[in-house]
Amino acid sequence: MQVETVNLTQKDRKAVLAQMIEKGGGNLTKCIQCGACASVCPVAITGLPLYCKRLFRFLQTGHLEEILDDASSWACVACNRCTEICPRGVDPFHVVFAFRRIQAQELAIPASATTSLMNFYTTGHAVYGDASELRQKVGLDPVPPSTLKYPEALKELQTLLDESPMAELGLF
Amino acid sequence: MERCGLYLGCNIPLKAPDIEQSMRKVFPALGIEIVDLDGFSCCPAWGTAPSFDIDTWLVVAGRNIAIAEMKGVDLMTGCNSCFGVLSEAKHMIEEHPEKKAMVQEKLAKINKTYEGKTKVYHIAHILYKEIGLEKIRKSMKYKLDGFKIAIQPGCHILWPTKVMEVTEKNPFYPTMLKELCEALGAEAPYYSRLEYCCGMGALRSTDQEKSFLLVKEKLLSMKEEIDPDMIVTTCSSCYLQLDGAQKILKERGEIDFTIPVLYYTQLLALCMGFDAKEVASISEIPREEIIEKIQSEERAQ
Amino acid sequence: MVQVGTNPNIELLTYSEVEEVEGSIGNFKVKIRKKQTYIDWDKCTGCGACAEACPAKVPNEFNAGLDTRGAIYIQFPQAVPKKAVIDIEHCLNCAGRKIGTQPKISKKTGKPILAPCEKACPAGACDRSIAWDPEGELIEVEVGTIVVATGFKVMEKERFKEYAPDSPNVLTALQLERLISATGPTGGKLLRPSDGQKPKVISFISCVGSRDQRYHTYCSRVCCMYMIKEARLIKEKYPDIDIYMHFMDVRTPGKDFDEYYTYARELGINIVRGKVGGIEKLPGDRLRVMGYDNDLGKPIEVKADMVVLATAIELPEDAKQLAQKLSLPMDGSGFFKELHPKLKPVETPVEGIFLAGCCQGPKDIPDTVAQAKGAAAAAAVPLAQGKVVIEPTISEVNPEKCSGCGVCVPLCPYNAIKLEQYGDRPRAQIDMTQCKGCGVCAAACPSGAITLHGFTDAQIFAQIEALTKAA
Numbered sequence: 001m002q003v004e005t006v007n008l009t010q011k012d013r014k015a016v017l018a019q020m021i022e023k024g025g026g027n028l029t030k031c032i033q034c035g036a037c038a039s040v041c042p043v044a045i046t047g048l049p050l051y052c053k054r055l056f057r058f059l060q061t062g063h064l065e066e067i068l069d070d071a072s073s074w075a076c077v078a079c080n081r082c083t084e085i086c087p088r089g090v091d092p093f094h095v096v097f098a099f100r101r102i103q104a105q106e107l108a109i110p111a112s113a114t115t116s117l118m119n120f121y122t123t124g125h126a127v128y129g130d131a132s133e134l135r136q137k138v139g140l141d142p143v144p145p146s147t148l149k150y151p152e153a154l155k156e157l158q159t160l161l162d163e164s165p166m167a168e169l170g171l172f
Numbered sequence: 173m174e175r176c177g178l179y180l181g182c183n184i185p186l187k188a189p190d191i192e193q194s195m196r197k198v199f200p201a202l203g204i205e206i207v208d209l210d211g212f213s214c215c216p217a218w219g220t221a222p223s224f225d226i227d228t229w230l231v232v233a234g235r236n237i238a239i240a241e242m243k244g245v246d247l248m249t250g251c252n253s254c255f256g257v258l259s260e261a262k263h264m265i266e267e268h269p270e271k272k273a274m275v276q277e278k279l280a281k282i283n284k285t286y287e288g289k290t291k292v293y294h295i296a297h298i299l300y301k302e303i304g305l306e307k308i309r310k311s312m313k314y315k316l317d318g319f320k321i322a323i324q325p326g327c328h329i330l331w332p333t334k335v336m337e338v339t340e341k342n343p344f345y346p347t348m349l350k351e352l353c354e355a356l357g358a359e360a361p362y363y364s365r366l367e368y369c370c371g372m373g374a375l376r377s378t379d380q381e382k383s384f385l386l387v388k389e390k391l392l393s394m395k396e397e398i399d400p401d402m403i404v405t406t407c408s409s410c411y412l413q414l415d416g417a418q419k420i421l422k423e424r425g426e427i428d429f430t431i432p433v434l435y436y437t438q439l440l441a442l443c444m445g446f447d448a449k450e451v452a453s454i455s456e457i458p459r460e461e462i463i464e465k466i467q468s469e470e471r472a473q
Numbered sequence: 474m475v476q477v478g479t480n481p482n483i484e485l486l487t488y489s490e491v492e493e494v495e496g497s498i499g500n501f502k503v504k505i506r507k508k509q510t511y512i513d514w515d516k517c518t519g520c521g522a523c524a525e526a527c528p529a530k531v532p533n534e535f536n537a538g539l540d541t542r543g544a545i546y547i548q549f550p551q552a553v554p555k556k557a558v559i560d561i562e563h564c565l566n567c568a569g570r571k572i573g574t575q576p577k578i579s580k581k582t583g584k585p586i587l588a589p590c591e592k593a594c595p596a597g598a599c600d601r602s603i604a605w606d607p608e609g610e611l612i613e614v615e616v617g618t619i620v621v622a623t624g625f626k627v628m629e630k631e632r633f634k635e636y637a638p639d640s641p642n643v644l645t646a647l648q649l650e651r652l653i654s655a656t657g658p659t660g661g662k663l664l665r666p667s668d669g670q671k672p673k674v675i676s677f678i679s680c681v682g683s684r685d686q687r688y689h690t691y692c693s694r695v696c697c698m699y700m701i702k703e704a705r706l707i708k709e710k711y712p713d714i715d716i717y718m719h720f721m722d723v724r725t726p727g728k729d730f731d732e733y734y735t736y737a738r739e740l741g742i743n744i745v746r747g748k749v750g751g752i753e754k755l756p757g758d759r760l761r762v763m764g765y766d767n768d769l770g771k772p773i774e775v776k777a778d779m780v781v782l783a784t785a786i787e788l789p790e791d792a793k794q795l796a797q798k799l800s801l802p803m804d805g806s807g808f809f810k811e812l813h814p815k816l817k818p819v820e821t822p823v824e825g826i827f828l829a830g831c832c833q834g835p836k837d838i839p840d841t842v843a844q845a846k847g848a849a850a851a852a853a854v855p856l857a858q859g860k861v862v863i864e865p866t867i868s869e870v871n872p873e874k875c876s877g878c879g880v881c882v883p884l885c886p887y888n889a890i891k892l893e894q895y896g897d898r899p900r901a902q903i904d905m906t907q908c909k910g911c912g913v914c915a916a917a918c919p920s921g922a923i924t925l926h927g928f929t930d931a932q933i934f935a936q937i938e939a940l941t942k943a944a
């Protein structure tokens with residue numbers, strides 16, 4: 001048994017901030033915890049635990065390992081309503097996504113995301129399903145004019161992805 | 173504008189190709205030639221490259237924009253997520269010269285050039301700004317007098333305004349889609365959850381039940397406040413959620429009504445007299461009845 | 474204000490604007506335009522009969538646009554002097570008769586047909602047949618020192634798109650102030666603008682335009698307290714009204730202020746710490762306030778009948794033009810800049826001009842009174858002494874060397890340099906009371922005619938030599 005008090009001095013705030021800056025979330029330090037973002041955030045409204053404001057407070061106080069496996073950040077729909085109203089220019093969406101990138105690096109990724117990533121690499125479409133019948137039914141070519149129709153275009157995309165740091169994760 | 177690149181994304185060509193067909197019908201009929209962006213890929217969706225590596229996001233988005241640029245056209249998309257991903261990426265590329273150089277260098281390796289000349293539009297912007305309400309009014313075969321529409325513009329077309337070419341006068345109380353629907357003769361009143369998230373996208377794939385909370389809230393606001401004949405959206409994600417989740421909520425008994433859902437170009441195509449089998453034939457909530465009412469003899473001009 | 478109006482030693486010029494200021498401490502010449510009132514103020518008794526008769530409807534500035542006034546009007550019941558003016562832009566020119574033209578003669582009665590305002594005036598002060606000069610009157614006064622006290626404005630609600638600005642039931646705090654004032658548009662009754670009904674639920678939102686990078690980064694300092702005051706006035710009068718106050722932080726420094734705030738909590742006013750992110754419009758002109766409760770750690774919603782926005786204090790546009798006329802600098806927040814934030818809080822870079830009140834930055838009444846008394850005393854000192862102390866390190870022009878090119882004139886940040894005739898041509902002259910010894914002119918002078926005392930070229934070269942030797 002242990003008391004639940006957080007010992008703030010034992011947290012490595014600098015290390016967490018450095019990782020956030022590297023992943024594009026340097027505006028974390030601008031957040032003053034006013035709560036405006038959370039008041040209109042779909043993640044917060046639906047009761048998921050680590051919505052923007054709360055996530056930023058954990059990160060500001062040097063928490064990272066404790067929250068690494070939480071899937072809330074992956075529920076962010078990137079609606080950017082927060083970005084529009086933030087009084088401190090935090091761009092909360094970018095900070096949430098920076099945290100996602102740290103999670104991704106540690107493979108703390110929900111299954112739905114790995115599936116769409118795999119689809120993305122193999123077909124060029126994150127949302128994929130054989131639609132040829134549906135398409136023909138409405139009078140369209142069975143295959144849309146995308147990477148699905150042009151193999152050399154898919155190759156181009158795969159070249160870009162193979163050369164990106166994402167390839168190191170071994171998810172595709 | 174005489175020609176415009178049509179960026180389809182994933183949902184429209186693979187889940188709701190009748191929406192794609194409706195676009196292919198209405199734009200040429202309204203004087204804008206559609207240019208296919210041959211070899212395009214996923215924008216990349218929020219849950220893919222943007223969640224892993226910013227540069228990869230920018231390069232993949234840059235490639236899609238470059239396809240339009242190399243054909244000498246601007247691009248329009250009917251998927252709000254694609255619109256958000258591409259607009260945000262273009263904004264970042266143009267704001268940061270080092271990112272632009274990086275994108276150009278990586279694209280050069282696959283023989284693509286990116287200069288930044290192509291603008292990213294939403295199809296609603298092209299309909300509203302380029303084609304205009306007057307031309308839409310004149311193109312109609314069936315008028316929607318007496319119909320009440322609940323509009324759903326969706327999030328990514330509203331915010332963040334700083335990354336967009338075209339913005340609403342007030343993005344929290346949008347009126348573009350309202351005016352587009354009114355041009356067809358229908359009424360499109362405000363309801364309090366108009367700007368509220370429908371719950372689609374990452375929320376739906378991460379936690380379906382949570383996502384249903386939002387769509388239910390929205391549907392109830394529509395039903396209780398304005399009791400519409402149909403829901404009309406310009407976002408393919410919202411379309412799939414409002415149509416698909418609505419059916420599930422009805423089956424579970426969480427709502428005791430159904431409201432048919434149409435994508436705006438589907439409704440426009442129906443008003444212009446195109447065949448519903450081609451432009452509006454795939455949905456969970458049945459639309460036959462409303463389509464029959466729209467394309468009825470007494471409405472014919 | 475009444476005391477000022479009746480003090481024999483104070484000449485009060487209302488409805489007037491400063492056009493131009495020349496000279497320096499002890500000898501300022503101020504050109505003032507007394508705007509045309511179109512009313513004979515010697516005759517006007519301030520009875521207000523003309524205002525009641527006027528058929529025009531103009532948004533009433535004093536009631537923050539909540540009701541209308543006539544084109545002929547008295548600004549507010551306690552106005553000093555209490556005299557009527559005609560707002561000529563909005564005058565309807567009743568019966569097609571412009572001001573300055575003779576009335577038509579009635580065929581029936583043979584008497585002139587007067588405008589409603591003329592007819593109503595019992596004192597003969599309103600005579601529309603007089604050809605008033607629309608330019609008003611330009612006067613010049615000579616003064617030794619000047620105190621700038623322009624006051625402030627609050628931001629309009631239209632700027633805040635996420636807060637349903639087009640709803641009539643979203644008000645600025647200043648509008649609410651008028652709504653609950655006995656001399657306000659409802660005679661002090663708290664009624665919703667949309668339907669004239671008493672609201673049951675009211676939300677207050679703080680930091681609207683203040684502490685916000687999109688508008689102003691500063692704290693407007695007075696909002697927390699006046700919001701609590703307004704909420705308490707309402708709660709004490711109508712205990713059944715449910716009040717929610719959404720704060721980013723509650724800032725109540727000041728004597729007895731925090732006690733005033735904590736009592737608001739005891740009264741049952743709901744204090745919510747967390748900024749509001751949006752407002753949705755509900756049927757019946759109600760409003761759904763989408764907020765956040767930092768202490769609950771949850772998003773919250775309030776269905777309100779009325780929403781009050783504490784919009785930021787800022788400097789009005791015309792005060793910025795006055796700053797240019799006075800050659801006074803502005804600070805980063807858009808207010809008049811004091812000479813030193815701690816040690817010279819009422820002084821400005823222009824000797825003899827002083828600041829008081831919100832023109833220098835947002836402040837409440839106690840701070841404003843204290844600062845105004847400081848500014849008045851500071852402005853009186855040189856007048857009483859009859860002389861000023863000047864700095865020894867100021868610049869001087871050698872008129873023999875000066876070519877009269879004038880390069881230095883616009884460069885001087887203190888407006889201290891003028892071209893004056895000297896011998897055969899105009900040459901630069903520096904007003905020693907205005908010069909602050911910055912040296913910009915001395916460095917720029919192509920003829921080497923200007924010397925900054927204590928920093929002659931020879932002295933500077935000697936310093937450089939000494940420094941480079943040491944290295």
